[in-house]
Amino acid sequence: MLTTAKPLMRALAGETLPVPPVWMMRQAGRYLPEYRATRAQAGNFLDLCYNPDLAAEVTLQPIRRYGFDAAILFADILLIPQALGAELWFVQGEGPRLSTVTSAEDFRALKPVEAIHETLAPVYETVRILSRALPRETALIGFAGAPWTVATYMIAGQGTRDQGPARQLMYADPATFDALIDLLTEATAQYLIAQIDAGAEAVKLFDSWAGALPGLMFERYATRPARTIVERIRERHPGVPVIGFPRQAGEKVVPFVQATGVEACAIDTSVDPHWAARALQPLTCVQGNLDPMLLVTGGSALADGVRRTVAALSGGPFVFNLGHGITPEADPANVDVMLRALRG
Numbered sequence: 482m483l484t485t486a487k488p489l490m491r492a493l494a495g496e497t498l499p500v501p502p503v504w505m506m507r508q509a510g511r512y513l514p515e516y517r518a519t520r521a522q523a524g525n526f527l528d529l530c531y532n533p534d535l536a537a538e539v540t541l542q543p544i545r546r547y548g549f550d551a552a553i554l555f556a557d558i559l560l561i562p563q564a565l566g567a568e569l570w571f572v573q574g575e576g577p578r579l580s581t582v583t584s585a586e587d588f589r590a591l592k593p594v595e596a597i598h599e600t601l602a603p604v605y606e607t608v609r610i611l612s613r614a615l616p617r618e619t620a621l622i623g624f625a626g627a628p629w630t631v632a633t634y635m636i637a638g639q640g641t642r643d644q645g646p647a648r649q650l651m652y653a654d655p656a657t658f659d660a661l662i663d664l665l666t667e668a669t670a671q672y673l674i675a676q677i678d679a680g681a682e683a684v685k686l687f688d689s690w691a692g693a694l695p696g697l698m699f700e701r702y703a704t705r706p707a708r709t710i711v712e713r714i715r716e717r718h719p720g721v722p723v724i725g726f727p728r729q730a731g732e733k734v735v736p737f738v739q740a741t742g743v744e745a746c747a748i749d750t751s752v753d754p755h756w757a758a759r760a761l762q763p764l765t766c767v768q769g770n771l772d773p774m775l776l777v778t779g780g781s782a783l784a785d786g787v788r789r790t791v792a793a794l795s796g797g798p799f800v801f802n803l804g805h806g807i808t809p810e811a812d813p814a815n816v817d818v819m820l821r822a823l824r825g
């Protein structure tokens with residue numbers, strides 16, 4: 482019954498709604514004092530990810546405060562490498578560190594796909610808790626990193642400015658690189674299917690570094706893995722929408738949407754929403770793309786930014802969101818300003 486469905490699910494099904502559903506990338510995060518308190522209680526970030534009660538609690542915090550139309554599971558894209566046997570830790574103030582995969586030997590030391598569920602079981606438990614605890618109108622989104630983006634961290638052992646180590650392995654040892662992408666593709670599909678089994682109603686695939694893939698490699702390492710993941714999900718859960726996010730991929734998002742068949746495409750801050758309305762919305766639901774900096778600065782520029790984004794995209798299926806994650810410096814009161822400009 483379309484009319485009783487949750488607003489987010491209606492937009493993802495292709496409906497144009499008078500007021501777009503809204504959620505924010507990284508909506509559970511350090512800009513919220515209640516998040517910082519729960520994170521301190523958990524000990525550290527990874528302990529928080531693997532504690533189902535506390536991970537569910539931080540997922541619910543922005544829903545209680547703002548009444549968003551969707552909750553996104555609290556976890557991280559780097560749990561998959563850890564589940565495959567890589568070491569993972571976070572350095573305070575710097576970011577993630579991992580044991581590296583740069584040779585056939587390193588690759589062979591990784592675990593097989595079936596082994597991931599042992600490590601990831603607490604994440605599935607978080608999803609089960611959330612599917613019981615969320616308000617009836619709030620949709621639950623599961624997520625994973627796309628194979629290329631996750632591979633950039635596994636190969637370099639940390640975040641990199643230009644994804645140089647991953648691009649180097651891609652050219653220097655294509656057999657190992659392809660094997661890693663294939664392993665991540667299958668593991669990611671199984672991980673997302675398990676999240677849906679546990680109660681996720683939609684899933685999002687974050688390809689945060691898609692823009693670093695050379696044009697000639699984009700089809701092979703961004704589009705093709707995403708298409709395989711979408712196919713695997715459809716086999717098991719037809720009707721569960723997939724949101725793609727090939728960040729910074731420019732006009733290549735059009736063939737990406739056509740080839741993968743994603744039900745929605747998230748657009749990053751760099752994309753002109755008028756272009757997205759013309760080039761993407763006839764093909765798929767568009768999600769985006771307010772500049773997260775406006776939630777730091779606030780004021781009339783914020784309300785203006787919201788209105789201009791909505792004006793560009795409200796003529797078709799649209800989910801209001803940011804063009805990238807909200808930052809720790811954002812003022813929680815500015816999120817209220819954003820919601821008032823959006824919902825009236």
Ligand SMILES: Cc1c2[nH]c(c1CCC(=O)O)Cc1[nH]c(c(CCC(=O)O)c1C)Cc1[nH]c(c(CCC(=O)O)c1C)Cc1[nH]c(c(C)c1CCC(=O)O)C2
Nearest residue numbers: 506507508509510526553554555556557558576687689806
């Ligand atoms: C590249 C990437 C990562 N993680 C993620 C991406 C892709 C999306 C993007 O491009 O932002 C995705 C992610 N990370 C997190 C979520 C949870 C759901 C949400 O609220 O959106 C999601 C969807 C929590 C998190 N993941 C992380 C935090 C901050 C951890 C903390 O509390 O200190 C959160 C809330 C840590 C993280 N995790 C990662 C990095 C590089 C860092 C360190 C940078 C930083 O500190 O902001 C890897």
